[in-house]
Amino acid sequence: MEYSSQLLEKAVYQISKLPGIGKKSALRLALHLLKQDEIYTHQLAESLTKLRNEIKYCQICHNHTDQDICQICSSNHRDHSIICVVENVLDVLSIENTAQFKGLYHVLGGIISPVNGIGPSNLNIDSLLGRITLETKEIIMALSSTMDGDTTAFYLTKKIKEKGCKVSSLARGIPIGGEIEYADEITLGRSILSRIIFE
Amino acid sequence: MEYSSQLLEKAVYQISKLPGIGKKSALRLALHLLKQDEIYTHQLAESLTKLRNEIKYCQICHNHTDQDICQICSSNHRDHSIICVVENVLDVLSIENTAQFKGLYHVLGGIISPVNGIGPSNLNIDSLLGRITLETKEIIMALSSTMDGDTTAFYLTKKIKEKGCKVSSLARGIPIGGEIEYADEITLGRSILSRIIFE
Numbered sequence: 001m002e003y004s005s006q007l008l009e010k011a012v013y014q015i016s017k018l019p020g021i022g023k024k025s026a027l028r029l030a031l032h033l034l035k036q037d038e039i040y041t042h043q044l045a046e047s048l049t050k051l052r053n054e055i056k057y058c059q060i061c062h063n064h065t066d067q068d069i070c071q072i073c074s075s076n077h078r079d080h081s082i083i084c085v086v087e088n089v090l091d092v093l094s095i096e097n098t099a100q101f102k103g104l105y106h107v108l109g110g111i112i113s114p115v116n117g118i119g120p121s122n123l124n125i126d127s128l129l130g131r132i133t134l135e136t137k138e139i140i141m142a143l144s145s146t147m148d149g150d151t152t153a154f155y156l157t158k159k160i161k162e163k164g165c166k167v168s169s170l171a172r173g174i175p176i177g178g179e180i181e182y183a184d185e186i187t188l189g190r191s192i193l194s195r196i197i198f199e
Numbered sequence: 200m201e202y203s204s205q206l207l208e209k210a211v212y213q214i215s216k217l218p219g220i221g222k223k224s225a226l227r228l229a230l231h232l233l234k235q236d237e238i239y240t241h242q243l244a245e246s247l248t249k250l251r252n253e254i255k256y257c258q259i260c261h262n263h264t265d266q267d268i269c270q271i272c273s274s275n276h277r278d279h280s281i282i283c284v285v286e287n288v289l290d291v292l293s294i295e296n297t298a299q300f301k302g303l304y305h306v307l308g309g310i311i312s313p314v315n316g317i318g319p320s321n322l323n324i325d326s327l328l329g330r331i332t333l334e335t336k337e338i339i340m341a342l343s344s345t346m347d348g349d350t351t352a353f354y355l356t357k358k359i360k361e362k363g364c365k366v367s368s369l370a371r372g373i374p375i376g377g378e379i380e381y382a383d384e385i386t387l388g389r390s391i392l393s394r395i396i397f398e
Contacts, residue, residue, distance in 0.1 A: 002295060004270060004288070005263045011250040014243045019231050020224070031288060032218050033251055034263070041251035044213045045244035051210040052232055052240035064204045064233070071203060089203070089230060096201055 060131065062107040062124045064089050072104060079103045081137040085128065085156065087111050087144065095142060103140075106131065111143060111152040120155060128156070132163045141169040259330065261306040261323045263288050271303060278302045280336040284327065284355065286310050286343065294341060302339075305330065310342060310351040319354060327355070331362045340368040 003009040008030055016026035033041050057063070058070035065071070072078060072092075082103030086092055092105050108123045132139070139160050143149040157167045173191035174183050183191075202208040207229055215225035232240050256262070257269035264270070271277060271291075281302030285291055291304050307322045331338070338359050342348035356366045372390035373382050382390075 002292075003263075004257075004291065005254055005265050007246075007250045007254050007265060008263055011246040014239075014246045017239065017243075018228055020227075025219070027289065027292070028219075029217055030247075030250060033247060034254060038251050040213075040216065041247055044216075045248045047206075047210040047213045048229075048232060048240055049244045051206045051229060052237055055204055055206050055233060058203075064202075064207050066204045066206055090226065092203065093201075093226070 060127075061105045062109060062127070063092055063105060077102075081135050082140065083128075083131065083136065083138075084140040084142050086142050087149070091142060108152070111148045112155060113148045113151075115148075123152075125156065125159070129159055129163065132160065132165050136165050138166045138168055141167065143169075145172055259326075260304045261308060261326070262291055262304060276301075280334050281339065282327070282330060282335065282337075283339045283341050285341050286348070290341060307351070310347045311354060312347045312350075314347075322351075324355065324358070328358055328362065331359065331364050335364050337365045337367055340366065342368075344371055 003012070008027075011030045011033075012023060012026045015021060015029055016023050018026075021029070033044075054066070056065055056068065058065045058073055059068055060073040061070060063070045063072065067074075079102050083106050084095065084101060084103055085106045085108060086095070087108055087110060089107055092107060095101050095105075106124065106128045108125065108128070110118050110123050112118060112120060112123065128139075139156075141153040141156065143153050153169060160167050171194070172187065173194065174180065174187065180188065202211070207226075210229045210232075211222060211225045214220060214228055215222050217225075220228070232243075253265075255264055255267065257264045257272055258267055259272040260269060262269045262271065266273075278301050282305050283294065283300060283302055284305045284307060285294070286307055286309060288306060291306060294300050294304075305323065305327045307324065307327070309317050309322055311317060311319060311322065327338075338355075340352040340355065342352050352368060359366050370393070371386065372393065373379065373386065379387065
């Protein structure tokens with residue numbers, strides 16, 4: 001596509017580097033910016049630059065934060081004896097959104113994936129093991145139910161159990177609202193094996 | 200959603216103001232930026248700011264340009280006797296992409312839309328009429344086939360004919376590859392009335 005302006009072409013090129021945004025969407029976004037007030041573009045550019053330059057990672061759980069220690073780790077209202085291990089920051093937000101968990105988190109920063117060349121040394125595993133004290137009652141594995149997720153959970157479980165701490169995992173089964181008819185065999189099989197007993 | 204960082208929250212807020220990007224996509228984009236090299240965020244922010252600050256509009260056709268007169272209007276290889284009237288800059292790019300048109304353009308900057316409070320005075324209509332000289336052979340209406348598009352074309356046609364210039368419109372009919380079975384009645388009806396005669 002031949003653009004009428006080099007500035008436009010450069011902006012489209014940079015925007016289209018973002019995930020999920022193709023050339024056409026990038027062009028639409030660039031033209032949208034041109035229609036809006038100048039202030040908005042400045043605010044957008046400034047907030048992106050500030051985010052990238054000034055964001056910190058919590059020294060305990062590696063979540064994003066503006067301080068040295070994040071709000072969750074420094075809160076007195078959270079249960080410091082339970083740590084939920086997640087792959088990335090999005091997962092923290094997702095679990096926080098459920099309002100069902102009041103413990104702490106630990107962001108691994110990825111999962112073990114031999115195919116992608118990610119080994120245990122690339123992840124925040126040492127700091128996780130370092131966090132386990134006598135007060136730690138349970139570590140919850142909230143990792144994806146994929147090959148890599150299971151590998152990571154298996155590796156971590158071994159390491160954590162060596163430290164004498166209880167390990168658990170998110171329940172696997174039929175999603176709420178899911179129909180038996182459309183559930184895959186493996187999920188259905190597992191959900192029978194780990195059925196909930198009404199007492 | 201409670202963010203762990205105010206910087207992140209602000210960036211997500213600004214990104215999610217863009218059209219077609221919700222809170223969740225905005226968060227994903229922000230987290231993507233944090234994973235990339237700092238240089239990229241700076242290049243992105245800079246290209247957006249530069250685009251917004253430095254872009255100009257062609258004094259003749261109102262297309263985006265880096266100079267005072269755009270490449271198309273200043274080209275000797277284009278037919279200056281035919282002007283194609285379009286709603287916005289995206290339409291210029293779309294038509295240029297077909298490589299079927301070698302005339303000039305005129306960007307209206309919108310279409311007449313009483314519902315949205317856009318009247319003829321809000322559009323680049325005076326400058327279009329001012330461009331029509333004795334050398335101008337034809338003005339092509341390349342406007343959307345909607346109520347507003349037709350209204351605008353009707354209004355412009357009247358004004359242009361007063362100046363004694365020929366006016367034409369994009370052909371309406373079955374799209375290439377389109378099946379008769381699935382064509383809507385109005386399109387099908389019009390395509391019969393304005394059928395192409397093989398000679």
